[in-house]
Amino acid sequence: MAIDSNSRRRILKAGVAAPVLLGAPWVARYAHAQAASLGPYQSAKVNWRQAEGEKITVAVIPAGYFDALISITPEFQALTGIEVRYEKVPPGQIRQKAILDLTSKTGTYATHAADPMYYDLYVSNKWIEPIEKYLGDAKLTDAGWYNANDIIPAWRGANSVKGQLYGVPFDGESTLQIYRKDLYDAKGLKPADTLDQVAKNAAAIHDPNNRVWGAALRGFKGAGQNMYIYPSIFRALGGEWFSGGAFRANSKEGVAALEWYVELLSRYAPPAVRNWNWPDLADAFSQGTLGLYIDANTSASVLNNPERSKVLGKIGYARWPKGPSGKRVSSIWNWGFPINAALSEKAKRATWLFIQWASAAETQARTSWKAQGPVKRLGLNRLSLWQSKEFATLAGGLGSNFLEASIDSLRNDLDVDWRPKMPQWPAVGETMATAIQAALVGQQKPREALDEAQTRIGQILKG
Amino acid sequence: MSRRSGERRFALALFLPALLLLVVTTTLPLVYLIWTSVQRVDLSMPWITGFAGLENYAKLGADARFWSSMALTFIYTGTTVALQVVVGLGLALLVMQVKAGQGLLRVAAILPIVLAPVVAGLFWRSLVLAPDFGIMDFFTRSLGLGSYNWLGDPQLALISVIAIHTWQWTPFAFLVLLASLAALPPDIYEAARLDRAGPWQRFRHITLPLIRPAIVIVVILRMVTALSAFAAIFAATGGGPGTATEILNLYAYRLSFTELNLGYGAAVATVLLLITLTVSFGLFALRKGR
Numbered sequence: 038m039a040i041d042s043n044s045r046r047r048i049l050k051a052g053v054a055a056p057v058l059l060g061a062p063w064v065a066r067y068a069h070a071q072a073a074s075l076g077p078y079q080s081a082k083v084n085w086r087q088a089e090g091e092k093i094t095v096a097v098i099p100a101g102y103f104d105a106l107i108s109i110t111p112e113f114q115a116l117t118g119i120e121v122r123y124e125k126v127p128p129g130q131i132r133q134k135a136i137l138d139l140t141s142k143t144g145t146y147a148t149h150a151a152d153p154m155y156y157d158l159y160v161s162n163k164w165i166e167p168i169e170k171y172l173g174d175a176k177l178t179d180a181g182w183y184n185a186n187d188i189i190p191a192w193r194g195a196n197s198v199k200g201q202l203y204g205v206p207f208d209g210e211s212t213l214q215i216y217r218k219d220l221y222d223a224k225g226l227k228p229a230d231t232l233d234q235v236a237k238n239a240a241a242i243h244d245p246n247n248r249v250w251g252a253a254l255r256g257f258k259g260a261g262q263n264m265y266i267y268p269s270i271f272r273a274l275g276g277e278w279f280s281g282g283a284f285r286a287n288s289k290e291g292v293a294a295l296e297w298y299v300e301l302l303s304r305y306a307p308p309a310v311r312n313w314n315w316p317d318l319a320d321a322f323s324q325g326t327l328g329l330y331i332d333a334n335t336s337a338s339v340l341n342n343p344e345r346s347k348v349l350g351k352i353g354y355a356r357w358p359k360g361p362s363g364k365r366v367s368s369i370w371n372w373g374f375p376i377n378a379a380l381s382e383k384a385k386r387a388t389w390l391f392i393q394w395a396s397a398a399e400t401q402a403r404t405s406w407k408a409q410g411p412v413k414r415l416g417l418n419r420l421s422l423w424q425s426k427e428f429a430t431l432a433g434g435l436g437s438n439f440l441e442a443s444i445d446s447l448r449n450d451l452d453v454d455w456r457p458k459m460p461q462w463p464a465v466g467e468t469m470a471t472a473i474q475a476a477l478v479g480q481q482k483p484r485e486a487l488d489e490a491q492t493r494i495g496q497i498l499k500g
Numbered sequence: 501m502s503r504r505s506g507e508r509r510f511a512l513a514l515f516l517p518a519l520l521l522l523v524v525t526t527t528l529p530l531v532y533l534i535w536t537s538v539q540r541v542d543l544s545m546p547w548i549t550g551f552a553g554l555e556n557y558a559k560l561g562a563d564a565r566f567w568s569s570m571a572l573t574f575i576y577t578g579t580t581v582a583l584q585v586v587v588g589l590g591l592a593l594l595v596m597q598v599k600a601g602q603g604l605l606r607v608a609a610i611l612p613i614v615l616a617p618v619v620a621g622l623f624w625r626s627l628v629l630a631p632d633f634g635i636m637d638f639f640t641r642s643l644g645l646g647s648y649n650w651l652g653d654p655q656l657a658l659i660s661v662i663a664i665h666t667w668q669w670t671p672f673a674f675l676v677l678l679a680s681l682a683a684l685p686p687d688i689y690e691a692a693r694l695d696r697a698g699p700w701q702r703f704r705h706i707t708l709p710l711i712r713p714a715i716v717i718v719v720i721l722r723m724v725t726a727l728s729a730f731a732a733i734f735a736a737t738g739g740g741p742g743t744a745t746e747i748l749n750l751y752a753y754r755l756s757f758t759e760l761n762l763g764y765g766a767a768v769a770t771v772l773l774l775i776t777l778t779v780s781f782g783l784f785a786l787r788k789g790r
Contacts, residue, residue, distance in 0.1 A: 140543060158544050162543065162546045258741065308631065308647070312631075463758060467759055471742055472742075478652060493564075493565065496559070
């Protein structure tokens with residue numbers, strides 16, 4: 038047998054190592070790859086092993102981007118000696134579970150994938166720690182290596198309360214128009230630049246007899262569904278959530294925004310749209326039945342699934358259309374990681390090391406274009422990564438104008454006041470969502486629905 | 501010490517563990533619920549926490565959503581119970597005529613009952629009532645009646661959740677009524693026939709009075725279940741669209757766990773508890789009265 042001496046030595050070594058490693062086969066699998074790959078982290082001037090032996094639990098939602106993180110977490114364990122256990126909680130329940138844990142101060146979840154709208158609630162109950170404490174501590178963070186300012190500013194703004202950062206964005210999105218370039222081209226249409234043009238384009242494409250509907254938006258009830266779309270319309274029309282310090286649901290702009298929403302869906306969307314959340318929209322678009330929808334740019338990976346999509350190569354992207362004031366308003370949605378205040382000091386440090394690792398540029402790249410698995414994340418948390426050559430290659434095949442529209446909107450359209458920042462958001466968001474749905478299904482007129490929401494929110498805020 | 505008191509003590513010792521378990525699992529949470537309902541506890545406004553007295557209850561008067569969910573609760577309970585009794589009795593009378601295979605029918609009838617309500621809700625939502633793909637739409641479209649958004653339209657959604665509940669629980673009414681029909685003495689019917697009573701007269705003057713106790717029991721049990729219904733509606737519509745299917749239970753849930761106003765949510769739940777107790781006591785009294 039022709040084995041060169043080098044590989045023979047490797048085989049011998051493996052033979053010696055095998056019995057030792059039998060007890061923990063996964064350690065063996067990763068130990069090999071890691072020796073080389075920890076370098077980029079070890080160049081940070083921070084003692085990664087200062088919380089060695091800690092065990093932390095992280096709650097995430099079942100999603101490709103967290104799976105990508107989970108799959109490389111053994112690298113974090115090898116780097117720090119901190120053991121990480123993940124718990125996957127469906128998005129509909131993660132807020133309740135987190136609140137249950139935070140309010141009972143059991144410290145079950147060291148950190149969890151947090152909704153940016155919940156930080157005000159968390160902070161007013163002192164459930165989480167200010168990140169600055171860890172970010173500003175040279176023993177815990179190598180500021181130059183980590184470069185926190187590179188993380189998309191509006192996401193940091195969204196995760197801040199009174200100027201203090203409370204959760205580090207891990208993955209996020211901006212909202213874009215996603216349209217059928219082939220249909221638009223055939224009619225000589227350009228993607229809408231203003232809200233008015235959305236309806237015009239939709240009218241030109243609309244052909245329900247041939248199962249093509251002009252436009253659709255999330256119509257299902259919920260803070261993250263219809264109350265995800267409505268705020269962008271409302272803000273683009275110049276709406277302000279607070280007037281004189283008091284919440285205003287039924288302002289002129291509010292009613293106009295809801296009328297626009299109701300009008301567009303009732304004229305140009307499939308009837309079932311009122312029950313639709315983003316996966317349903319993505320399905321319908323993939324099946325070729327929608328001319329346009331406006332949703333998260335990260336849906337691009339679903340729309341380009343070769344097994345499911347009938348619109349490969351026919352997808353175009355454009356920024357949110359602007360309102361009369363010229364404002365385009367995208368969501369500032371991101372999943373951030375806060376630090377649970379109920380933890381011991383050592384566990385808090387371990388949690389910070391985890392957050393720092395997960396949100397670092399290197400880890401973001403390793404869960405994206407460097408990822409081994411089929412899922413390559415798109416919702417990267419740093420503009421420098423969005424502008425990198427490697428990411429451009431990855432994003433190139435997603436459709437026309439994807440990268441440009443995404444970067445433009447991440448830079449210019451993210452609006453920290455997209456939704457009203459307040460501790461009472463869970464109740465306010467739910468009430469608004471209920472009112473919007475009542476208008477969308479025709480149970481109430483937009484003004485009526487918002488007047489009722491205003492009354493109710495007034496009562497809620499009074500306590 | 502007399503033998504008697506010794507026996508009583510022994511009985512108490514046997515009874516105590518069960519009583520303790522009941523107290524811990526039902527009475528204590530109930531007391532805590534009522535205690536919470538007189539507190540100001542709103543997680544989104546921790547600064548207002550404190551004793552509220554009857555403030556939470558006073559707020560109910562001006563809360564339009566509370567009254568509309570109260571009305572929905574009564575509509576939902578009234579229609580589902582009436583439908584269950586009428587359909588259940590009809591089915592029982594029909595099955596009484598079937599000589600062979602009654603056992604099989606009984607087993608088939610049990611199936612919906614053993615389903616968890618949340619499964620029933622999801623099953624109807626995704627298989628029966630889904631627009632375009634659902635069984636209902638298949639029928640209405642093949643009959644030329646068109647496609648409907650069964651759970652997306654406010655009125656259809658209410659009808660749909662009533663249908664789901666009726667579908668799931670009618671078999672219970674059916675089984676109870678079938679059993680009591682089967683136990684009716686045949687000689688009375690023979691006597692009635694000799695007196696030339698028609699089928700309607702026999703039903704109206706013999707069958708109904710004889711199975712009246714069974715009907716009352718069915719009504720009481722079904723009312724309590726309908727008043728405390730939650731999972732099937734939660735799974736099928738989540739109380740929506742808007743608040744079209746938001747019965748009191750769902751409203752209390754939303755207040756406490758979505759809006760995080762635990763004090764006010766507890767007050768709504770307490771009111772629902774009072775309604776349920778009043779209704780069942782009223783019906784029991786009615787039953788004893790005659």
